[in-house]
Amino acid sequence: xxxxxxxxxxxxxxxxxxxxxxxxxxxxxxxxxxxxxxxxxxxxxxxxxxxxxxxxxxxxxxxxxxxxxxxxxxxxxxxxxxxxxxxxxxxxxxxxxxxxxxxxxxxxxxxxxxxxxxxxxxxxxxxxxxxxxxxxxxxxxxxxxxxxxxxxxxxxxxxxxxxxxxxxxxxxxxxxxxxxxxxxxxxxxxxxxxxxxxxxxxxxxxxxxxxxxxxxxxxxxxxxxxxxxxxxxxxxxxxxxxxxxxxxxxxxxxxxxxxxxxxxxxxxxxxxxxxxxxxxxxxxxxxxxxxxxxxxxxxxxxxxxxxxxxxxxxxxxxxxxxxxxxxxxxxxxxxxxxxxxxxxxxxxxxxxxxxxxxxxxxxxxxxxxxxxxxxxxxxxxxxxxxxxxxxxxxxxxxxxxxxxxxxxxxxxxxxxx
Amino acid sequence: xxxxxxxxxxxxxxxxxxxxxxxxxxxxxxxxxxxxxxxxxxxxxxxxxxxxxxxxxxxxxxxxxxxxxxxxxxxxxxxxxxxxxxxxxxxxxxxxxxxxxxxxxxxxxxxxxxxxxxxxxxxxxxxxxxxxxxxxxxxxxxxxxxxxxxxxxxxxxxxxxxxxxxxxxxxxxxxxxxxxxxxxxxxxxxxxxxxxxxxxxxxxxxxxxxxxxxxxxxxxxxxxxxxxxxxxxxxxxxxxxxxxxxxxxxxxxxxxxxxxxxxxxxxxxxxxxxxxxxxxxxxxxxxxxxxx
Numbered sequence: 162x163x164x165x166x167x168x169x170x171x172x173x174x175x176x177x178x179x180x181x182x183x184x185x186x187x188x189x190x191x192x193x194x195x196x197x198x199x200x201x202x203x204x205x206x207x208x209x210x211x212x213x214x215x216x217x218x219x220x221x222x223x224x225x226x227x228x229x230x231x232x233x234x235x236x237x238x239x240x241x242x243x244x245x246x247x248x249x250x251x252x253x254x255x256x257x258x259x260x261x262x263x264x265x266x267x268x269x270x271x272x273x274x275x276x277x278x279x280x281x282x283x284x285x286x287x288x289x290x291x292x293x294x295x296x297x298x299x300x301x302x303x304x305x306x307x308x309x310x311x312x313x314x315x316x317x318x319x320x321x322x323x324x325x326x327x328x329x330x331x332x333x334x335x336x337x338x339x340x341x342x343x344x345x346x347x348x349x350x351x352x353x354x355x356x357x358x359x360x361x362x363x364x365x366x367x368x369x370x371x372x373x374x375x376x377x378x379x380x381x382x383x384x385x386x387x388x389x390x391x392x393x394x395x396x397x398x399x400x401x402x403x404x405x406x407x408x409x410x411x412x413x414x415x416x417x418x419x420x421x422x423x424x425x426x427x428x429x430x431x432x433x434x435x436x437x438x439x440x441x442x443x444x445x446x447x448x449x450x451x452x453x454x455x456x457x458x459x460x461x462x463x464x465x466x467x468x469x470x471x472x473x474x475x476x477x478x479x480x481x482x483x484x485x486x487x488x489x490x491x492x493x494x495x496x497x498x499x500x501x502x503x504x505x506x507x508x509x510x511x512x513x514x515x516x517x518x519x520x521x522x523x524x525x526x527x528x529x530x531x532x533x534x535x536x537x538x539x540x541x542x543x544x545x546x547x548x549x550x551x552x553x554x555x556x557x558x559x560x561x562x563x564x565x566x567x568x569x570x571x572x573x574x575x576x577x578x
Numbered sequence: 579x580x581x582x583x584x585x586x587x588x589x590x591x592x593x594x595x596x597x598x599x600x601x602x603x604x605x606x607x608x609x610x611x612x613x614x615x616x617x618x619x620x621x622x623x624x625x626x627x628x629x630x631x632x633x634x635x636x637x638x639x640x641x642x643x644x645x646x647x648x649x650x651x652x653x654x655x656x657x658x659x660x661x662x663x664x665x666x667x668x669x670x671x672x673x674x675x676x677x678x679x680x681x682x683x684x685x686x687x688x689x690x691x692x693x694x695x696x697x698x699x700x701x702x703x704x705x706x707x708x709x710x711x712x713x714x715x716x717x718x719x720x721x722x723x724x725x726x727x728x729x730x731x732x733x734x735x736x737x738x739x740x741x742x743x744x745x746x747x748x749x750x751x752x753x754x755x756x757x758x759x760x761x762x763x764x765x766x767x768x769x770x771x772x773x774x775x776x777x778x779x780x781x782x783x784x785x786x787x788x789x790x791x792x793x794x795x796x797x798x799x800x801x802x803x804x805x806x807x808x809x810x811x812x813x814x815x816x817x818x819x820x821x822x823x824x825x826x827x828x829x830x831x832x833x834x835x836x837x838x839x840x841x842x843x844x845x846x847x848x849x850x851x852x853x854x855x856x857x858x859x860x861x862x863x864x865x866x867x868x869x870x
Binding site: 404 | 587831
């Protein structure tokens with residue numbers, strides 16, 4: 162018994178020694194189930210960036226090059242699994258940071274454990290507003306949670322604008338019953354109000370995860386005269402909506418959250434998905450040399466012809482570079498120092514989506530955008546066309562290209578303070 | 579609300595209800611010969627659907643895949659019979675209840691490990707475009723469900739009435755001991771009923787998958803409804819399950835429209851409770867007089 166304890170502690174010390182030479186970053190998300198296309202894409206995009214950094218020798222920390230070590234955890238999109246994983250990560254003494262989480266509910270269930278221990282996390286790609294507003298609502302003074310995704314506030318505004326631009330006046334708001342769906346509905350209704358109620362919401366319909374038959378909801382929307390469906394949900398159920406619309410001969414377009422670009426939406430909806438519109442931060446088109454290198458690298462490394470969720474992959478990739486830049490600037494793997502560096506990144510970070518110039522500022526509970534990297538200008542309208550997501554309009558392509566090539570203007574809000 | 583919407587909801591519900599009927603029919607087949615039910619029937623639907631999808635992905639044409647899928651379902655039915663039901667029946671125990679549930683759970687885990695947890699589309703050459711009939715939109719895919727369900731049920735009923743083996747099946751259903759005295763092997767007949775029930779489950783999987791996608795949990799909702807249908811219709815009326823299946827499907831669909839989508843599951847449960855309370859033999863079931 163005594164011998165075992167000695168051996169065990171020796172082993173632990175040995176592990177501790179090796180851990181000291183690496184930057185330990187956890188990648189979490191659903192790698193199985195309905196949200197898996199986003200989870201695996203974010204993880205694999207992150208891994209691509211980590212492989213590049215490690216191949217170049219690692220991150221320069223205090224005069225020493227350190228490689229990145231990955232801790233990978235599958236939360237299965239289940240809130241309770243997410244909470245357990247967060248507890249486990251929070252208990253790790255040598256963790257530099259966490260990148261991940263797809264489901265807003267999982268953020269809500271788990272992030273409090275990380276926040277309590279002050280562990281730096283970049284949420285990617287969960288977009289539900291509630292993941293960040295929970296910290297401002299709680300009046301947290303010092304927040305270690307950041308986000309790297311176009312949050313639903315931006316997306317909902319774009320969705321509502323798109324419907325208005327297309328001269329629709331009557332819409333149905335359709336959403337799933339999860340935290341993500343309900344918070345998306347609230348964002349959309351909020352934006353419709355902000356736009357002076359140019360849109361009349363003729364039906365509000367809810368569906369559950371796993372529902373296959375949406376005829377009832379769609380018929381109610383159709384008989385109420387909805388000209389478009391504004392929707393918040395994830396892949397499989399969104400596809401069931403698209404297919405249900407085709408069945409009852411409903412021609413109204415589907416406009417909704419970025420999840421409409423998930424491969425399990427595009428594949429399961431087939432040609433019924435054509436014309437679907439959704440905000441995107443990355444379109445799988447080689448518009449810049451960096452984008453081309455990223456897309457080719459992803460296809461080659463993970464042996465796919467199409468990235469399951471290009472947005473999640475690109476965000477995962479850029480998030481790693483931001484984290485690496487923060488570690489380098491902090492000159493330390495200590496998660497609290499990395500957090501401070503992340504709030505005040507001195508040098509622009511060249512990512513595949515944009516060149517990130519001071520993406521975050523010091524946390525202000527009154528303004529969640531201090532820990533949000535994305536603004537309206539990094540987001541474009543994507544459209545499903547024959548199994549791929551393409552740019553919804555050409556002006557957007559040019560804008561995203563420029564944003565990736567030249568440094569984005571530093572955040573005005575951040576500068577004022 | 580106008581009549582066309584009621585018609586639409588009733589028709590698409592009733593067509594889905596035929597899938598419940600088909601699975602309920604699978605329950606009936608085994609109950610007739612052995613007085614046992616495969617509680618893992620839903621998992622049989624699911625693994626057969628996954629197997630058929632694998633055949634399609636290997637390049638087997640759709641129409642050639644169907645017999646392959648049915649054969650697989652039949653073999654899986656035999657596995658359930660051999661591994662669970664026969665052991666319990668030989669000891670005259672009710673152990674088949676737990677054993678079939680456990681085998682079902684085993685199939686579920688195996689499917690998750692072999693094929694993963696994701697829902698996948700099931701390609702079919704049958705078009706999903708709607709046809710407009712009398713103010714109601716129906717897809718060819720939904721019609722194919724109706725045709726498939728009625729065809730296989732019709733074929734099995736014909737087999738039971740017109741062939742010698744079928745007569746043996748009926749004889750064992752009517753009186754197992756008397757049939758054995760006449761030289762009919764009850765064991766073989768029970769095996770046959772499980773094989774048929776497995777094939778029926780496979781067909782249900784093949785027919786419903788293009789509409790619902792294939793995933794490890796695809797049958798969990800279907801199986802509860804099918805069970806309600808089997809109990810409400812009575813465990814010995816093939817004609818009854820078709821009617822009750824369509825009725826329940828239509829009722830569900832109307833409930834989800836008028837009461838809200840959250841109420842979809844309610845009618846099935848209410849019907850089940852009513853049937854058990856008022857007429858435990860089922861609406862179309864025969865009351866069995868037991869002589870003591």
